[in-house]
Amino acid sequence: MALALLSRLLPGSEHLAHELLLSCVFRLEFLPERASGGPEAADFSDQLSLGSGGDLACGRGTLLAQACQDLPSIRSCYLTHCSLARASLLASQALHRGELQRVPALLLPVAKEPLLPTDWPFLPLIQLYHRASDSPSGLPPADTVGTAMRALQWVLVLESWRPQALRAVPPAARLARLMCVFLVDSELFRETPIQRLVAALLARLCQPEVLPNLNLDCPLPGLTSFPDLYANFLEHFEAVSFGDHLFGALVLLPLQRRFSVTLRLALFGEHVGALRALGLPLTQLPVSLESYTAPPEDNLALLQLYFRALVTGALQSRWCPVLYAVAVAHVNSFIFCQDPKSSDEVKAARRSMLQKTWLLADEGLRQHLLHYKLPNSALPEGFELYPQLPPLRQQYLQKLISGVLQNGVSET
DSSP states (O other), rough: HHHHTTOOOTTTTTTHHIIIIIIIITTTGGGGGGGGGHHHHHHHHHHHHTTOOOOOOOOOOOHHHHHHTHHHHHHHHHHHHHHOOOHHHHHHHHHTOOGGGGSSSSSOOOOOSSOOOOTHHHGHHHHHHHHHHTTTTOOOTHHHHHHHHHHHHHHHHHHHHHHGGGTSSSSHHHHHHHHHHSSSSSSGGGHHHHHHHHHHHHHHHTSSSTTTOSSSSSOOOTTHHHHHHHHHHHHHHHOOOOHHHHHHHHGGGSSSSSSSHHHIIIIIIIOOOGGGGOOOOOGGGGSSSHHOOOOOOOOHHHHHHHHHHHHTTTTTTTTTTHHHHHHHHHHHHHHHHTTSSSOOOOHHHHHHHHHHHHHHHHHHHHHHHHHEEOTTTTTTTEEOOOOOOOHHHHHHHHHHHHHHHHHOOOOO
16 A cells, blocks of 8 residues: 555655655565565475576575565665655645644645656666766766665565556566666676676566566657667677676567567677677576577568678677577578568578578588577577478579579679
């Protein structure tokens, strides 16, 4: 009830908002899950969804139990970062106590929006990001780790035990707020408590019941453009990540096939150097590999960038296993596509790419591009191979080879 009321209070109710934050919202008695097996249930739920035991010493249950112990510190954090204007707070307090002589005006201000934004649990993270961005020295605000940790703890409590309190915050907005943690500076994301909390929240975003609602193409509150945020995220990743796997998982999540091609073009076109640091193992990918490989890519510019990264060696399975499997899958689908409705430009690009694949000196890459069958994250390469090409593909390739031997390799 306190959480529902807090997000609906209008200007003039500053006193009530302050009292709710001070006395109700962060009371341990209002979280009975702590004493009734809630942390253990969270660990058990994660084990079932992940299919393995995991490390319970740093699992979600342990994080939730610690957050309950830290509720006084969490409350102090939010009282600081959700503070209301003192004059408005005093006037509201006097009005609710009937002390009309202390009220400057009996007319309430025009109610354009609630006192606190719908994503108020993320306010400390947002303020950290903006203060770090506006700091001329580039130094993060004091007690950055403590502020970020308390905010992430509270968001995890709400995600786990009070999900209705975050229902008004779309999953894409939650993802953007988590990305802000990594943009504060070059060290915050390396802190162990931050890593564990962000990993737990990322796992919640990747749950089967939540992931389909992750829409990066719609307008997000407080964000002018997700592609712009992602471009900054890629730049920061390339500069400071040093192959951090959690950072890499957040980079990879928006690259799923169903999201805008602009995000994939940003990586393969402007930040191809970041591929060297994207060493997240296939087994640690928070979503299925099929989310990246299906349906087949139809953007010719991106397909050409995939092919260039593969043949130049910028993208290799050794240091970027996820995107190597993705690129091989899409290039293979493209070069063997025989859609008669394709434009002349696409048909010419397809023939050229298949010819160059057949002539590759790298036998391993040539085998992967020609004999790719389907994704399989359980295999080291991330995909299965045909032992020999299917008859239709073999005939198509043979026809092309005959043309090459007669006319030479055509140029793109």
